[in-house]
Amino acid sequence: MNGVDVSRNIMYLTGDIIEETVPYFISRVNYLVEQNKDREILVYLNSYGGDMYSAFGVIDYMRVCDAKIGVACYGAVMSAAALILINATGEKVMSKNSYLMFHPPWIDKDEDIDEEHMKDLKTKILENLVEQSDKKKMFWNNKLKDNYYMNAKQCLEYRLIHRILSY
Numbered sequence: 001m002n003g004v005d006v007s008r009n010i011m012y013l014t015g016d017i018i019e020e021t022v023p024y025f026i027s028r029v030n031y032l033v034e035q036n037k038d039r040e041i042l043v044y045l046n047s048y049g050g051d052m053y054s055a056f057g058v059i060d061y062m063r064v065c066d067a068k069i070g071v072a073c074y075g076a077v078m079s080a081a082a083l084i085l086i087n088a089t090g091e092k093v094m095s096k097n098s099y100l101m102f103h104p105p106w107i108d109k110d111e112d113i114d115e116e117h118m119k120d121l122k123t124k125i126l127e128n129l130v131e132q133s134d135k136k137k138m139f140w141n142n143k144l145k146d147n148y149y150m151n152a153k154q155c156l157e158y159r160l161i162h163r164i165l166s167y
Contacts, residue, residue: 004028009039017050017080022057033067040068040090049079052105052121059087059128072165073098073152083125085161086132092161094152100160102129102140103147134159 002024004011011028013021032041049055062069062084070090077085077094078101085092085100094100105121122144129140135158155161 002028004032006032006035009036009041011041011043013043013084014046017047017054017058017084019051019054021050021054022061025058026061029061029065029067029069033065037067040070042070042072042090043084043088044072044074045077045081045085046073046075047077047081049077049081049101052080052083052125055080055083056124058084062087062089065089073100073161075099076101079103083128087128091163093163093165094155094161095165096152096167098152099149100152100155101147101149102144104144132160 002012002014009032011025011032013025029041068090069088071085071088071092073085073094075095076099078099082100082102085094102125105118105125126137126140126144129135130137133140150158150160152161152164156164
């Protein structure tokens, strides 16, 4: 279930990252900024991923938003959702039993594949991983040959997140 908690300046983002995610995200963030002008917004994220273009739309908006936007992972953030988490402009956190996953970009086999476009998309993903972590491009290039799962401890070690939530 998606929604907002205005009193705590929290937005919930769950399920597939799809085309409708971008306007949903922008409208909810704008509403929270309007209600709580000087406070960081926290997005609780749990998603198996989805559309990479929509993820980049969310990321682009986080980068131009007047408020810092933190992201907290509970459960799993994979693929497009993982990219959103690591690009948060505020605090990036994961619960200790959460997982993050990246994989090489792919599209449906029935669609025509533009090889140059796929190379460009992979380059954008790699650039984000290098920029947001302490690992080099070769490390991520090797990891993105298959699905690459990371637990919260690994994400902290790679500096993809700021801290692990404990209880």
